[in-house]
Amino acid sequence: MKIFEWSPIEYVSMISRDREIEYNFASGSPDPSLIPVKEFEKIFQEVIEEYGYRAFLYPGAGGSSELVRNIEKYYLDKIGVSLRSDEEIVIVSGAQHGIKILSQILVEKGDIVIVENPTFWEGVYPIRFHGASLRGVSIDEEGLDTYYLEKILREGLKPRFIYLNPTCHNPTGYVMSIDRRRHLLEIAERYDLYVVEDDPYRPVSKDPPPSLKSMDRSGRVIYIGSMSKIFAPGLRIGFVITNKDLAEKIKILEQHDFSTSTFLQLAMSKALEKNITEALMKRCSEHYDMKRKILLEALERYFPERYTRPVCGFFNLIYVDKDPEIYVEKAIERRLLYVPATRFFVENPVYSIRIGIGLISSEKIFDGIKVLREIFEK
Ligand SMILES: Cc1ncc(COP(=O)(O)O)c(C=O)c1O
Structure with missing residues (x-):
């Protein structure tokens, strides 16, 4: 049975659309001050001059060859992701589109998929929509509990694949340790499993550990990259790296939706050529580190011992003792928006709030957490 359900993220964004929000902890968008708007103004012009009408024709399935080439040439080594000779890069309309297409390809009704x-x-x-049931494996400061994963596989669980966001995890902010990464890959090898590595925060985090993709010796890791956090989510550009067989299937399914805009792919390709990426990565990681420092001070003051300590990315969780879904409206009245995160737990749900520091300005973070505390105190 297909499940039609609003996500807690989309839901709070919808109900607050015409309301004045001063403290937006709900959005997954990057900080507006970091989006390279001026650079894109110039790049858009250059795309029109260089490609003319061709920039406005249909895109081909799999993405523009210019963008594929430039991701390989100018981007992958900067983020520490490798491409094996038997693999390909396929352009998708953001990481989310990549996950959707992979689910269409990999999931059969009744499958089990392991997630954090x-x-x-x-x-x-x-993944759920296409008929899989999710089995959660808990996550701590070192990432996915690979020992528990090993145990349930040893006991006979046969998952279709493992989906995880090991670096700057959404929603806890944790980063998987190198030992656990190694262990996960060993397990995937032993039990012959695909690992889907969803990795949108790598380019905006300082010195992240190696990607699973770069540690993978047998082509089991399907890597999903995104330009949303480093450049802009409205561009809707991401990419998948996988073996040629799966890559072809992704392209075939892109015939269903024609993937992402030709013009924006060419603009992204030009942006990569221009060598602005490295400076942007540095600016982003420093800026989010600064915001996270403020957040941590506020959390320590207002929610001591009730939060996950984020290492990088945009998010972390605050644990609360009341149902956070009920307090969303009260929070909006105080001009504050958060995402109730209880449903982010696929097993053993815990009352929790997802805090995002992407969009909110650094000046608002401390006061916002104070307001949140007041809302939950009452
Ligand atoms: C873990 C994770 N995966 C995927 C996405 C979606 O990214 P995109 O904008 O590239 O579709 C997000 C956005 O918040 C995310 O946090």
């Missing part, structure tokens, strides 16, 4: 518990609700929704 808690997990990124929207990321796993397409």
Whole structure:
């Protein structure tokens, strides 16, 4: 049975659309001050001059060859992701589109898919939608509990694949340790499993550990990259790296939706050529580190010992003792928006709030957490 359900993220964004929000902790968008608007103004012009009408024709399935080439040439080594000779890059309309298409290809009704518990609700929704049931494996400061994973596999669980966001995890902010990464890959090898590595925060985090993709010796890791956090989510550009067989299937399914805009792919390709990426990566990681420092001070003051300590990315969780879904409206009245994260737990749900520091300005973070505390105190 297909499940039609609003995500907690989309839901709070919808109900607050015409309301004045001063403290937006709900959005997954990057900080507006970091979006390279001026650079894109110039790049858009250059795309029109260089490609003319061709920039406005239909895109081909799999993405523009210019963009594929430039991701390989100018981007992958900067983020520490490798491409094997038997693999390909396929352009998708953001990481979310990548997850959706992979779910269409990999999931059969009744399959079990392993995910982190808690997990990124929207990321796993397409997996559920295509008929899989999710099995959660808990996550701590070192990432996915690979020992528990090994145990359930040893006991006979046969998952179709493992989906995870090991670096700057949404929603906890944790980063998987190198030992656990190695262990996960060993397990995937032993039990012959695909690992889907969803990795949108790598380019905006300082010195992240190696990607699973770069540690993978047998082509089991399907890598999903995104330009949303480093450049802009409205561009809707992401990419998948996988073996040629799966890559072809992704392209075939892109015939269903024609993938992403030709013009924006060419603009992204030009942006990569221009060598602005490295400076942008540095600016972003420093800026989010600064915001996270403010957040941590506020959390320590107002929610001591009731939060996950984020290492990088945009998110972390605050644990509360009341149902956070009920307090969303009260929070909006105080001009504050958060995402109730209880449903991010696929097993053993815990009352929790997802805090995002992407969009909110650094000046508002401390006061916002104070307001949140007042809302939950009452
Ligand atoms: C873990 C994770 N995966 C995927 C996405 C979606 O990214 P995109 O904008 O590239 O579709 C997000 C956005 O918040 C995310 O946090």
